[in-house]
Amino acid sequence: MVFVNAGTLGTVAGRRDELVAHLTRRNDVLAELGCLAYEVGVEESEPDTVFVVELWTSAEAHQASLARAEVQESIAAARPLLSGEFGGFRFEVVGSPLRD
Template identity: 80%
Template sequence: MTFANAGTLGAVAGRRDELVAHLTARSEKLRQLGCLAYEVGVNDQQPDTVFVIELWESAEAHQSSLAAPEVQAAIAAARPLLSGEFGGFRFEVVGSPLRD
């Protein structure tokens, strides 16, 4: 069953665009690990927040991706850009009006 992870990442003040650039760098590895979509967004009303929506083949694919060396390296590179404020939610997708 498809797994969704939607969240917010707090960016260090003034470094949101750097964090966005890091998060949107092309990664075929994510696709190989089972990521179906990884969408990054901003809202000018929250200038130090980045919004991320991920769709994965399963919760297990998402969890196991966190151990991949490429993902670990990306997380380590992003840490200096993060304020430590995080939010969000996770759920199993049960359907969509856009696909079968």
């Protein structure tokens, strides 16, 4: 069953685009760890917020990815760009009208 982690990342004022550039750098390790999609977005009415939607093969794959050195290094590099304000939700996908 697909696991979704969707959320918002608050950024330090004026540093949103730096965080977007960091989060959208090619990272093939994510796919190896079970990430099916990692989408990053912005909304002009919220200039210090980045929106992220992640689809994983399972909640366990997502959790396990957080222990990987490559992922920890990426999180550490992004930390100075973050304000500490986070929001979001997680859920298991139960169906879709786009597939059987």
